[in-house]
Amino acid sequence: MFYFDNFHGKKILKSSLLSNYDCFFTTRDFVLTPAQREDLTLIAENNMNLLKSELNTSQIITAKQTHSDNIKVFTGNNFYNDDTDALISNTENSVIMLNYADCVPVILYSKKDNAGAVIHAGWRGTSKKITEKTLIKMGNELNIKAENITALIGPAIGKCCFETDEDVFNQLADEKCSKVFYNKLNNKYFIDLKLLNANQLERNGVENIDICEYCTCCMSDIFFSYRKEKGITARHSAIIKIKGDKICQ
Numbered sequence: 001m002f003y004f005d006n007f008h009g010k011k012i013l014k015s016s017l018l019s020n021y022d023c024f025f026t027t028r029d030f031v032l033t034p035a036q037r038e039d040l041t042l043i044a045e046n047n048m049n050l051l052k053s054e055l056n057t058s059q060i061i062t063a064k065q066t067h068s069d070n071i072k073v074f075t076g077n078n079f080y081n082d083d084t085d086a087l088i089s090n091t092e093n094s095v096i097m098l099n100y101a102d103c104v105p106v107i108l109y110s111k112k113d114n115a116g117a118v119i120h121a122g123w124r125g126t127s128k129k130i131t132e133k134t135l136i137k138m139g140n141e142l143n144i145k146a147e148n149i150t151a152l153i154g155p156a157i158g159k160c161c162f163e164t165d166e167d168v169f170n171q172l173a174d175e176k177c178s179k180v181f182y183n184k185l186n187n188k189y190f191i192d193l194k195l196l197n198a199n200q201l202e203r204n205g206v207e208n209i210d211i212c213e214y215c216t217c218c219m220s221d222i223f224f225s226y227r228k229e230k231g232i233t234a235r236h237s238a239i240i241k242i243k244g245d246k247i248c249q
């Protein structure tokens, strides 16, 4: 279950599945990435300083997001990653952040391994199966089992507002989703990207998944929405800090 909380006076969104972790989605109230909203640059800088200070970190792992399926594992010094849309880390106390305005934020975390990932999945990333590929890479490179993963599918544009033409639908149609993930109305398709990303995890053995019901386009008073604001918008962020103490099993 998702719930609003506050981070040192700033409104954030958390999930009960990872409530004891430094793991959250920011809102308009806690902008860290101004993007097209240059007027928010100073506010974002101040917020970033607050984030780093309260999470006790001097550098944050992030990326130049390009709607790719490129996935990087943090190796100790690649804090900034070009042309990347998913980041994985098992480095104690490292902090990962990616940014969104309607695209789907996915956070994966293994409490057993203290390893996590943050994924940026718009419709292109979803069609390239970036969420599934990130889960598989965590297994192959860090030996993390799907059964130990907790997954959060954060706030993103919902089926109510993600209206597309047939070309986009066709690129998502081979997702082999057993559930109904779209409505068709007057030759337009309304697609549930959050459900498709959850499905990529479920079919690979992840059971512990929390899906946020909030639509960023309907709730553009709280979140940034590229579609609602016609491209002139900032970004909210998905953030996780990797814990230090491993649970012995």
Ligand SMILES: [Zn+2]
Binding pocket: 157, 158, 159, 160, 161, 162, 215, 216, 217, 218, 219
């Ligand atoms: Zn909506």
